[in-house]
Structures are given as structure tokens and as C-alpha cells.
Amino acid sequence: MTEAERMIGTPDTPEGGGAEPERAAGQEGVEERPQSRGKRRIAVLFAVAAFAYLLDLGSKLLVVAKLEHHAPIEIIGDWLKFEAIRNAGAAFGFGEAFTVIFTVIAAAVIVVIARLARKLYSLPWAIALGLLLGGALGNLTDRIFRSPGVFEGAVVDFIAPKHFAVFNLADSAIVCGGILIVLLSFKGLDPDGTVHKD
Numbered sequence: 001m002t003e004a005e006r007m008i009g010t011p012d013t014p015e016g017g018g019a020e021p022e023r024a025a026g027q028e029g030v031e032e033r034p035q036s037r038g039k040r041r042i043a044v045l046f047a048v049a050a051f052a053y054l055l056d057l058g059s060k061l062l063v064v065a066k067l068e069h070h071a072p073i074e075i076i077g078d079w080l081k082f083e084a085i086r087n088a089g090a091a092f093g094f095g096e097a098f099t100v101i102f103t104v105i106a107a108a109v110i111v112v113i114a115r116l117a118r119k120l121y122s123l124p125w126a127i128a129l130g131l132l133l134g135g136a137l138g139n140l141t142d143r144i145f146r147s148p149g150v151f152e153g154a155v156v157d158f159i160a161p162k163h164f165a166v167f168n169l170a171d172s173a174i175v176c177g178g179i180l181i182v183l184l185s186f187k188g189l190d191p192d193g194t195v196h197k198d
Contacts, residue, residue, distance in 0.1 A: 045113075103140065
């Protein structure tokens with residue numbers, strides 16, 4: 001090897017041989033980070049959904065066992081009471097003649113959230129969708145398993161503020177999730193974590 005060949009070859013061999021793997025490793029890290037972050041957001045979504053669902057289910061079981069067919073319990077005078085009622089309609093007692101339709105809508109919401117979860121990289125969106133999912137599952141469970149029949153079941157409501165409709169914890173989770181989604185959309189934050197400005 002001549003002196004000229006050594007001078008030309010020396011810088012290329014160690015740096016050229018070492019630089020490529022480092023770049024490749026760096027690129028792999030960039031590709032893996034969003035995937036792992038997405039998995040964490042999906043875990044948050046399902047954890048929030050499970051918490052909301054179990055809290056709603058537990059409260060309804062307790063209400064049916066201890067409060068149904070009994071006098072309402074005053075929490076804050078007559079401004080807030082716990083009073084067990086069966087609601088065949090949508091949230092807050094609307095549309096009692098369309099129980100089956102609301103059941104189908106709740107099932108569709110669950111499917112949409114499950115599909116959207118695949119592109120989820122935003123923590124606030126994960127929390128919002130988790131609240132929606134947990135609430136929808138809570139009321140859907142009532143519609144499937146409670147009387148008068150499958151997909152026609154009446155939802156158990158028990159939170160009764162004065163001059164307002166009676167509702168449950170699933171309704172609360174759905175409303176809170178919906179409000180959070182509106183706020184996130186207003187701020188331009190998308191479920192994939194990107195921010196857009198109109």
C-alpha cells in the first residue's frame with residue numbers, strides 16, 4: 001500500500017465502518033420510541049377504562065343491594081340524594097323508547113375507541129378515551145344483563161341532584177371524557193400526539 005493510499009484509506013475505514021452502525025442504531029431508536037410510547041398510552045387508556053368500569057359496576061351492585069326499594073338517602077339535604085331508579089333511556093333519562101338503539105350506539109363507540117387506540121400517542125387523549133370506554137362499557141353491561149331483557153335492560157341510576165336528572169358514575173365518566181375531548185380538540189391536540197393550528 002502506497003503512502004497516498006494509506007492517507008486516503010485511513011480516515012474512511014474506521015469512521016466509515018463505525019459510522020454506519022451508529023446511524024442505523026440511532027434510526028432504530030427513533031422508530032422504537034413512538035411504538036413504546038404508543039403502547040404506554042394504550043395501557044393508560046385501558047387502565048382508566050377498567051377503573052371507571054369497575055367503579056361504576058361496584059356502585060351499581062351496592063345500590064341495587066342496599067338502596068333499591070328503599071327511601072332515598074340525603075347526602076346534602078335535598079340538594080343531593082342517592083335514589084335508585086331504572087332508566088331504559090340514554091344518559092340522564094333521555095329517549096326511553098330507544099333502548100336498543102342506544103345499546104347499538106354504545107357498542108359502536110367501544111369499537112371506534114378500540115380502533116382509534118392503534119394510533120394513540122397522546123396521554124390526555126388516552127385518559128379521555130379511557131373515560132368514554134369505561135362509561136360506555138358500564139352502561140352497556142346494564143343493557144345486556146339487566147331486566148327486562150338482553151339489549152333492552154334498564155340502566156341503574158342513583159345520583160340525584162335537585163332539579164336535575166338522575167345519573168350514575170358511567171354517565172359521569174362519559175361526560176368528563178367528552179368534555180376533555182372537546183378541550184383537546186379546541187387546543188389542536190390530535191390523538192396521535194401532533195398539534196395542528198387552524
